Amino acid sequence: xxxxxxxxxxxxxxxxxxxxxxxxxxxxxxxxxxxxxxxxxxxxxxxxxxxxxxxxxxxxxxxxxxxxxxxxxxx
Numbered sequence: 001x002x003x004x005x006x007x008x009x010x011x012x013x014x015x016x017x018x019x020x021x022x023x024x025x026x027x028x029x030x031x032x033x034x035x036x037x038x039x040x041x042x043x044x045x046x047x048x049x050x051x052x053x054x055x056x057x058x059x060x061x062x063x064x065x066x067x068x069x070x071x072x073x074x075x
Contacts, residue, residue, distance in 0.1 A: 019063050020063070020066065021034070021063055021065050021066070022066050022068045023050070023065050024067070024069055025067075025069060025071055028050070028051060028072070029047055030049075030056070031048065032045070032065070033045065033061075042061075043058075044060065046059065050065055050071075051067070054067045055067065
């Protein structure tokens with residue numbers, strides 16, 4: 001059995017758990033940890049430039065963010 005628990009949306013609540021998160025234009029500018037994550041202050045907030053690449057990895061916790069759809073204007 002895994003030590004990682006999932007919240008109502010199916011995402012892990014374990015801080016700094018290596019996971020994959022899909023984001024959309026409404027989440028930009030993207031930063032990790034994202035608002036609403038349990039223990040959101042578990043590592044320093046880092047902004048991730050996902051608009052050009054479509055995928056970024058947090059250098060602190062290893063969470064992979066994948067942009068779904070266009071980034072929108074201004075990003």
